Amino acid sequence: MIALTGLSEAGFHDVYRRDRIELDRGTLDSDEYWRRIFSAGGVRATPELLKRIELEDALPGRPVKLTLAPFSVTLGNLSADGSARSTLALTTGWSPRGRIQLAGTFVQGKPSADLTLRVEGLELPPVDAYLGLYGDLDARLGGGLLGVDGHLQLDASADPPAVAFDGEVSLDGFSFLDAERGQELARWRSLQVSGIKLSSTPRALSIRSVRWTEPRLRLQIAEDGSSNMKRILRKKAAPGEPAAPGPETKPEPAPAKAERPFPVAITSVQILRGSAELIDRSVQPPALLGITDLDLRVRGLSNDVAARAQVELQAKVGGAPLTMSGTLSPRFRNDATDLKVTSRGIDLTPLGPYFGKYVGYTLDKGKLDLDVDYRVAARKLEGQNLVKVDQLTLGDETHSPDATKLPVKLGLAILQDRDGLIELDVPVEGNVDDPDFRLGKLILHALGNVFTKLVTAPFVALGKLFGGGSEHLDVVDFAAGSAAVDARAEKTLQALAKALYSRPALRVDVEGTVDPGPDGLALKKQALRRQAREAKWKAKKGGAASPDQVDLSEDEYVKFIESEFRRTFPDEGKGSKGAAPGVTEMEEKLVGAVVLGPEAMPALAQRRAEAARDALLHAAEVEPARLFVVQGGERAKKEAGPRVYFTLK
Numbered sequence: 001m002i003a004l005t006g007l008s009e010a011g012f013h014d015v016y017r018r019d020r021i022e023l024d025r026g027t028l029d030s031d032e033y034w035r036r037i038f039s040a041g042g043v044r045a046t047p048e049l050l051k052r053i054e055l056e057d058a059l060p061g062r063p064v065k066l067t068l069a070p071f072s073v074t075l076g077n078l079s080a081d082g083s084a085r086s087t088l089a090l091t092t093g094w095s096p097r098g099r100i101q102l103a104g105t106f107v108q109g110k111p112s113a114d115l116t117l118r119v120e121g122l123e124l125p126p127v128d129a130y131l132g133l134y135g136d137l138d139a140r141l142g143g144g145l146l147g148v149d150g151h152l153q154l155d156a157s158a159d160p161p162a163v164a165f166d167g168e169v170s171l172d173g174f175s176f177l178d179a180e181r182g183q184e185l186a187r188w189r190s191l192q193v194s195g196i197k198l199s200s201t202p203r204a205l206s207i208r209s210v211r212w213t214e215p216r217l218r219l220q221i222a223e224d225g226s227s228n229m230k231r232i233l234r235k236k237a238a239p240g241e242p243a244a245p246g247p248e249t250k251p252e253p254a255p256a257k258a259e260r261p262f263p264v265a266i267t268s269v270q271i272l273r274g275s276a277e278l279i280d281r282s283v284q285p286p287a288l289l290g291i292t293d294l295d296l297r298v299r300g301l302s303n304d305v306a307a308r309a310q311v312e313l314q315a316k317v318g319g320a321p322l323t324m325s326g327t328l329s330p331r332f333r334n335d336a337t338d339l340k341v342t343s344r345g346i347d348l349t350p351l352g353p354y355f356g357k358y359v360g361y362t363l364d365k366g367k368l369d370l371d372v373d374y375r376v377a378a379r380k381l382e383g384q385n386l387v388k389v390d391q392l393t394l395g396d397e398t399h400s401p402d403a404t405k406l407p408v409k410l411g412l413a414i415l416q417d418r419d420g421l422i423e424l425d426v427p428v429e430g431n432v433d434d435p436d437f438r439l440g441k442l443i444l445h446a447l448g449n450v451f452t453k454l455v456t457a458p459f460v461a462l463g464k465l466f467g468g469g470s471e472h473l474d475v476v477d478f479a480a481g482s483a484a485v486d487a488r489a490e491k492t493l494q495a496l497a498k499a500l501y502s503r504p505a506l507r508v509d510v511e512g513t514v515d516p517g518p519d520g521l522a523l524k525k526q527a528l529r530r531q532a533r534e535a536k537w538k539a540k541k542g543g544a545a546s547p548d549q550v551d552l553s554e555d556e557y558v559k560f561i562e563s564e565f566r567r568t569f570p571d572e573g574k575g576s577k578g579a580a581p582g583v584t585e586m587e588e589k590l591v592g593a594v595v596l597g598p599e600a601m602p603a604l605a606q607r608r609a610e611a612a613r614d615a616l617l618h619a620a621e622v623e624p625a626r627l628f629v630v631q632g633g634e635r636a637k638k639e640a641g642p643r644v645y646f647t648l649k
Contacts, residue, residue, distance in 0.1 A: 053092075060129035067095040083109050098122030098145070104152075111156035117167070119148035124174075132179075139232040142175035142184065150196065158201070165198040178220075178228040185228050189214035195267070209268040214275075221280040264303050271296040274315075283353035290350075292316045298328075305329075311339065318347040318368075329376070337376035344369050348392070355394070360403030362395035382427070389422040410648060411455040413505035414462065426450055458648050462499040473499065476612060478642045480515070481522020483607035485615050493612060496646065497619035500626065508616075509630045509647040512609035513640045514601045523604065524594040528587070532560040561586050568593060605631075612644040 052069040069092070076087035090102040100122065104115030128141035150167015175187040195208020220228045274294035280287040294315040301309045313324040326339035348366040355363040369388035374381060394409060415422040454461050459474035466473075473496040476489035485493065500506055533550040544550040565572075565586040572581070572589075581589075609629045616622055636645050 060133040062129040064127055064129050066126060068092040068100075069095065079108070081109065083107070088113075088115070094122050096123055096126070111154075113152070113154045115152045115154075117148055117150055117152050119146055122146040137232050138179045139185070140177040140179045140182070142177045142187070144174040145172045146170070147172070160200070163198070163200045165196060167196055168192070168194045169196060178231050180231050181228070183220055183228050184218055185232065186215070186217050188212060188216065191215075204263045205265070207266045210266060210270065212269075212271045212274070214273045215271060216274070217276040219276070219278045221278070221282050223281050225282045261303055265307075266301040267299070269296070269298040269301055280353070283357050285353055287353040288350060289318075317343060318350060320345040320347065320367075322346070322370075337374070339372075339374050341370060341372040346370070348389070356398040357400050357402050358404065359394070359408050360400055361397055361408065364393040364395045366390065366392035385424075385426040387422075387424045387426065391420040392416065392422060406452065406455050408455075409505075410458060411451055413503060414454055414458050414648070416505055417502050418504050424450065459646070462503075463495070466495050466499040466502070474646050476644050478608055478644070479522075480518035480642055481526055481604070482642075483512075483604060483611045485611055489612075490615065493615045494619045497616045497622055500616065500622045501620040507626045507628065507649040509628050509633065509649060510609045510613050510616075510644060511630050511633045511636045511647070512605035512607070512612070512644045513636045513642070514605050514608075515640060515642050516601065519601065519604060519642055520596065521591070523596055523600055524591045525587075527594050527596070528561075528590055529557065531564070532557050535560055535564075558583050561590065564590060608642075608644050612646075 051071055052067070053071050055064070055066040055068070057064040071092040072090070074087075074089040077084050078086050085105045085107050087105055088103065090100070092100050094100060099120045101118040101120075102115055104113060106113035106115075122145060124144035124146055125141040128139070131137040131139050131141070147170035148167065150165055150169075153162070153164040155162040170190065170192045172190040174191065176185045177183065178185055190211075190213045192211045192213075193207060193209075194211075195206075197204070197206045199205075218228075272295060274291075274296070276291045276294070278287070278289040280289075292315070295313070297310075297312045299310040300307060307329060309328045311324060311326055311328050313322075315322045320343055322341070322343040324339060324341045327337065328339065329337045346368040348368055349363060352363040355361060367390045369390070371386040372383065374383040376382075392412060394412065412422070415424070417423075459472055463473050473492055476485070476492050478484070478489070479486065496508075500508065529552065530547065533552050534547040536552060536556060537544055537547040537550045561583055565581070569589065606629070613627050613629055616627060617624060630647075633645060633647060635647070639645075
């Protein structure tokens with residue numbers, strides 16, 4: 001309902017003989033209103049027609065009540081045929097605070113106007129109910145003073161209707177609240193938009209400058225995971241559910257032919273002393289993250305496909321400086337996008353609650369350096385992410401049910417060098433035309449892939465980092481029956497030792513294994529030769545102090561084989577064809593008769609493990625306490641062989 005009170009007797013004496021007119025919704029449209037006025041003989045130009053207007057609109061969920069007072073309007077040169085250019089001068093106060101001035105000319109019969117508009121300090125909270133009605137937002141305005149100074153031209157008779165505005169707009173002392181909980185979502189000190197030129201024919205919007213001073217965004221996530229950002233967006237009714245009450249909506253028109261985008265160009269955008277804050281109570285303890293001292297300058301911003309905007313940003317994240325610079329193209333339509341982001345010493349401890357929930361450990365300390373470079377060419381994004389994390393230290397295990405099952409500490413131990421530095425160079429790429437293209441998603445996916453590969457194949461990662469002739473540093477092979485480290489195994493062990501020296505948090509389990517077939521045969525041959533040396537030593541030939549020091553020639557070994565064969569197999573003096581058996585056949589027969597003790601195979605496996613361990617200790621400055629000779633490992637049981645297996649811990 002609109003109530004017009006304090007009507008001027010001089011202005012409306014010939015029309016209505018009363019001092020109040022009530023226009024209920026739908027009972028008197030504007031055409032009928034003016035028809036009645038002019039059918040009564042017209043309205044004389046007067047210095048004042050109205051003194052006060054009270055507006056009440058019950059259509060929004062919360063009724064809007066406004067009082068325009070003191071209200072003063074002067075109309076001049078009115079004509080019943082509506083062809084004359086009439087004059088208008090309107091001034092009104094706005095309750096509770098503000099002032100509106102409108103002056104210029106208009107034509108009644110050909111609806112058009114040429115007006116100057118000035119709005120000073122117009123307080124906006126009284127009309128915040130329209131946010132839900134027209135903006136579909138469940139929000140409140142905590143403050144805001146609107147200012148407008150410009151020239152407005154309207155021509156409703158044109159097809160399509162023409163609108164043009166030239167001037168500036170300001171919005172100061174603004175704050176935006178979550179209506180459900182009353183939590184502040186955004187505020188700023190001042191927003192000044194200067195040099196606005198808006199035209200509907202031709203369609204275009206240009207702005208000389210946007211200056212945003214001290215904006216602050218506060219994103220709050222509640223214990224149930226809901227955020228104030230999502231809460232202000234009204235939920236659409238699910239299928240089968242009644243829609244929320246609201247104004248009637250007309251059926252959606254058929255899709256129109258694609259139109260050329262509305263041209264928008266902004267010469268300069270500047271943000272001064274901005275900040276953003278995240279309070280997340282869905283984790284315990286609550287996480288508090290912030291960006292402060294944000295200064296942003298963008299020059300040449302436009303949605304023209306040929307545009308190249310220059311971007312410069314400075315801010316503090318986690319107490320550390322962050323900078324971004326480069327060029328940006330609208331919607332990545334050309335090859336101009338080239339952005340670089342750099343930061344040094346971002347404190348990671350505010351992320352501690354997320355480490356506890358998703359990593360499974362508390363975070364004691366850590367700092368982050370970033371060097372990021374993104375380019376778009378031929379609709380394809382290519383990015384380099386050089387990430388350095390210094391002194392990342394995990395604390396106690398949290399036993400969080402949401403924590404990853406990956407061995408996080410192992411992955412960090414592989415990544416972290418002797419100086420406590422983790423360095424990752426993670427490339428990302430993607431097609432910007434992909435409907436699922438999200439830069440943040442690409443980066444997280446790339447980092448996740450790197451870490452997953454790292455912990456599922458840690459020796460492959462170490463091999464790529466430190467070489468060794470093979471990317472696989474988790475196993476070395478031995479000759480049958482031997483625990484001696486050959487040249488190939490030595491190269492692998494040197495590379496592994498280098499990796500262990502550079503990664504001081506790593507520990508290694510060392511497990512030797514055997515192959516009963518080849519190793520058993522080789523051990524029996526070794527036992528037979530030992531018998532030959534013992535025989536020579538007992539005969540006191542060569543003067544050796546022990547059998548192991550006896551120098552046994554091949555001829556002496558052959559004579560021992562022949563003698564031992566005759567002694568062991570006196571009835572087998574001839575070969576299978578009647579001829580005497582050869583030395584090889586005799587040796588094979590004797591080897592087959594050797595019985596190894598039950599400790600022979602375990603002892604060989606142990607010697608191999610100890611040989612590999614000693615080689616690692618000799619090759620680099622690896623502390624003995626980090627190397628463990630073990631038995632019973634899963635892989636060793638499954639694969640076995642004449643080898644030594646390494647397991648990182």
